[in-house]
Amino acid sequence: MIxxxxxxxxxxxxxxxxxxxxxxxxxxxxxxxxxxxxxYSTPIAxxxxxxxxRSPMDTGAVLKDYIEKSEIISEVEVARPGFINVFLSxxxxxxxxxxxxxxxxxxxxxxxxxxxxxxxxxxxxxxTGPLVIVSAxxxxxxxxxxxxxxxxxxxxxxxxxxxDYGNQVDLFGKSVLARMREIQGKPFVFxxxxxxxxxxxxxxxxxxxxxxxxxxAITGEVDLITxxxxxxxxxxxxxxxxxxHEFNVDFKTWFRExxxxxxxxxxxxxxxxxxxxxxxxxxxxxxFSSTAYGDDKDRVVVRDDGRPTYLLADIAYHLDKIKxxxxxxxxxxxxxxxxxxxxxxxxxxAMGHGGDSFRVLIAQQxxxxxxxxxxxxxxxxxxxxxxxxLIDEIGVDVARYFFTMRSMDSHxxxxxxxxxxxxxxNPVFYLQYAHARICSLFREAEKRGVTYDPSKCxxxxxxxPEGIALMKLMLKFNEEIVDAAQACEPHRMCxxxxxxxxxxxxxxxxxxxxxxxxxxxxxYLTLADAVKAVMKxxxxxxxxxxxxxx
RNA sequence: GUGCCAGUAGCUCAGUUGGACAGAGCAACGGCCUUCUAAGCCGUGGGUCAGGGGUUCGAAUCCCUUCUGGCAUGCCA
Numbered sequence: 001m002i003x004x005x006x007x008x009x010x011x012x013x014x015x016x017x018x019x020x021x022x023x024x025x026x027x028x029x030x031x032x033x034x035x036x037x038x039x040y041s042t043p044i045a046x047x048x049x050x051x052x053x054r055s056p057m058d059t060g061a062v063l064k065d066y067i068e069k070s071e072i073i074s075e076v077e078v079a080r081p082g083f084i085n086v087f088l089s090x091x092x093x094x095x096x097x098x099x100x101x102x103x104x105x106x107x108x109x110x111x112x113x114x115x116x117x118x119x120x121x122x123x124x125x126x127x128t129g130p131l132v133i134v135s136a137x138x139x140x141x142x143x144x145x146x147x148x149x150x151x152x153x154x155x156x157x158x159x160x161x162x163x164d165y166g167n168q169v170d171l172f173g174k175s176v177l178a179r180m181r182e183i184q185g186k187p188f189v190f191x192x193x194x195x196x197x198x199x200x201x202x203x204x205x206x207x208x209x210x211x212x213x214x215x216x217a218i219t220g221e222v223d224l225i226t227x228x229x230x231x232x233x234x235x236x237x238x239x240x241x242x243x244x245h246e247f248n249v250d251f252k253t254w255f256r257e258x259x260x261x262x263x264x265x266x267x268x269x270x271x272x273x274x275x276x277x278x279x280x281x282x283x284x285x286x287x288f289s290s291t292a293y294g295d296d297k298d299r300v301v302v303r304d305d306g307r308p309t310y311l312l313a314d315i316a317y318h319l320d321k322i323k324x325x326x327x328x329x330x331x332x333x334x335x336x337x338x339x340x341x342x343x344x345x346x347x348x349x350a351m352g353h354g355g356d357s358f359r360v361l362i363a364q365q366x367x368x369x370x371x372x373x374x375x376x377x378x379x380x381x382x383x384x385x386x387x388x389x390l391i392d393e394i395g396v397d398v399a400r401y402f403f404t405m406r407s408m409d410s411h412x413x414x415x416x417x418x419x420x421x422x423x424x425x426n427p428v429f430y431l432q433y434a435h436a437r438i439c440s441l442f443r444e445a446e447k448r449g450v451t452y453d454p455s456k457c458x459x460x461x462x463x464x465p466e467g468i469a470l471m472k473l474m475l476k477f478n479e480e481i482v483d484a485a486q487a488c489e490p491h492r493m494c495x496x497x498x499x500x501x502x503x504x505x506x507x508x509x510x511x512x513x514x515x516x517x518x519x520x521x522x523x524y525l526t527l528a529d530a531v532k533a534v535m536k537x538x539x540x541x542x543x544x545x546x547x548x549x550x
Numbered sequence: 551g552u553g554c555c556a557g558u559a560g561c562u563c564a565g566u567u568g569g570a571c572a573g574a575g576c577a578a579c580g581g582c583c584u585u586c587u588a589a590g591c592c593g594u595g596g597g598u599c600a601g602g603g604g605u606u607c608g609a610a611u612c613c614c615u616u617c618u619g620g621c622a623u624g625c626c627a
Contacts, residue, residue, distance in 0.1 A: 028567090028568095028569095029566095030566070030569075031566065032569095032570075033565095033570080033571095033572095033573085034570080034571090037570065041569085041570085043568090043569060046569080046607075046608090049607085056607085079570075080570080081569085081570075081607070081608080082607090083569080083570070126627060128627085163627055165627090166626075166627060167626055167627070168626060168627050169627085171626090257627090285625070287625095296552080296553075296623080299625085300624095300625045301625090302625090303625050304625085305625095307625090309624095309625055309626090309627095310625095310626070310627050311625090313627090314627090335554090335555075335620085335621055335622085336621065336622065337622085338553085338554050338555075338621075338622065339553070339554075339621090339622045339623055340622090341554090342553090362554085362555075364555065364556085364620090364621090365555090365620075365621070367620090405563085405564090405575095406562085406563060406564085407563090407564080409554095409555060409556080410555080410556065410563075410564095411555070411556060411619090411620065411621090412562090412563090413561095413562065413563095414562095415561090415562075418561095418562085418576085423589095424589050425575090425576065425589080426575095426576095426589085427574095427575060427576090429589050430575085430589070430590090432589085433587080433589050433590075434590095436587075436589090437586090437587060437589095437590085440586075440587055441586060441587090443586095444586050444587090445586080448586090480566095483566070484566095487566085487567080489566090491563095491564080492564095492566075494564095495564065495565095495566095495574080498574070498575080499574090502574090505590055505591065506590095506591070506592095508586085508587095508590075508591085509582090509588095509590065509591040509592085510591085512585085512586070513586055514585095514586045515586090549587085550587080550589065
């Protein structure tokens with residue numbers, strides 16, 4: 001918004017001959033850290049000094065006159081090296097507060113003329129075991145990002161890719177079958193590198209209870225393994241779906257890899273690539289020339305025995321997504337897959353869906369810390385190693401906030417003892433408290449018989465530093481959402497909410513909401529009402545509840 | 551060996567695509583409740599932005615290099 005005002009000012013200045021004609025550079029708009037530098041600031045005059053061959057201060061002075069003509073701006077300043085600082089008018093920020101209240105449920109939502117359709121795939125954990133902590137992080141980040149994209153005016157679909165096919169699945173089936181026989185007291189051989197966890201026994205027990213006779217009817221060992229694997233996988237997927245739902249993450253699609261193999265899509269993807277001349281044959285294998293797209297080496301997609309590799313199935317999966325016509329395909333992967341980006345994005349480019357229309361984000365690893373020591377969460381399942389344990393221990397709100405509050409490419413040390421022990425010092429509660437406090441204000445107001453009518457709000461009462469700070473923050477809500485969605489950085493929403501809560505608590509201590517002055521009380525309540533709406537919306541985006549009392 | 555991520559206050563981390571004196575939370579210390587929720591507010595201390603070069607009006611941010619930690623480097627998924 002500010003950017004376009006500045007750009008227009010630039011254009012007009014050129015048209016009037018006040019500035020030499022030139023290509024207008026991109027207008028960058030910043031939010032100065034200090035209030036004295038304005039609400040927005042642009043270094044455009046500094047950056048264009050070379051092109052224009054004018055001093056930044058002169059350019060700034062010229063632009064100032066043009067920018068000042070906008071209604072939403074109260075003042076424009078040109079500061080020393082050549083920054084143009086813009087101050088918003090009080091009426092503008094005050095008016096924005098009222099538009100929030102006119103439709104609180106939709107505050108922060110932007111509407112686009114041509115919304116993009118975006119697919120966000122995340123978590124996609126193997127169905128061979130329970131969800132672990134890093135899945136929880138991916139879930140929190142992916143869902144928050146999807147919420148942000150939605151709020152920024154695009155259409156989003158959440159998707160979970162289920163790898164229910166291949167060697168790992170067979171191995172899992174063999175492991176469960178072995179445990180079933182063990183339980184029955186029959187002779188059994190536990191597969192080498194099989195799945196060790198105690199949960200395998202639990203699943204074996206469950207399958208025996210529920211499908212014993214059905215499985216007894218199967219005679220061939222291979223068929224039996226396949227059948228057991230499918231039962232076990234289905235069981236795990238059901239568990240994962242339940243866990244995700246409890247984590248407030250609901251996927252539109254749980255996409256089964258097996259389907260791709262069964263209906264021939266995997267081999268069709270090979271043909272599709274072959275038509276684009278990026279497949280060659282070597283020693284009876286089919287190889288994708290991914291080095292042409294910056295990969296370290298070419299990748300085998302079909303083995304010499306004719307079986308496709310995982311990569312080919314993944315390519316087929318992404319081809320399926322391409323065919324569904326998304327404008328943008330977003331994948332969030334775990335840290336152990338970053339070496340995989342080059343080959344898949346190479347395939348995407350080969351299939352005509354590269355560049356800006358495909359993006360892989362890596363959710364970095366999480367180290368669970370207990371009493372200063374990292375908890376190992378590999379084979380043997382110790383306590384707190386699963387997502388389930390985590391939710392049971394610290395709750396959904398705290399978990400979702402903690403996983404979202406950091407940028408996704410930073411490794412996260414998650415101190416469980418701290419998250420639990422100091423739960424009252426938790427940033428999550430700080431935010432929720434702000435919301436609950438406002439709800440409490442309205443309860444108290446009602447008890448005292450105060451009539452609240454936002455249309456009778458008087459702006460003079462909010463024309464103070466604390467009120468202005470709050471209203472300005474609320475004005476920024478939309479931009480913050482759009483920026484965070486664009487950058488794929490959901491953690492920004494957490495910082496924003498922190499500032500909003502801080503600002504509210506400040507106002508609360510400095511101003512008495514419920515007083516004998518009825519006009520003032522009504523005006524203050526109007527402000528609180530708007531803050532409540534924004535806070536609730538922001539918390540919803542992050543996936544945290546907004547309690548009415550604490 | 552090569553690639554990716556990270557290295558910022560005692561701890562966990564932000565730092566808005568190169569901007570103005572480097573920030574927040576927690577921890578520490580000192581203040582603030584007869585009145586709307588003190589799960590709050592105010593203040594103080596705390597830094598060689600891992601080290602070294604470079605690019606320019608300007609660098610925590612970009613380039614080169616060294617060091618440290620983690621991950622990856624399968625025709626597993």
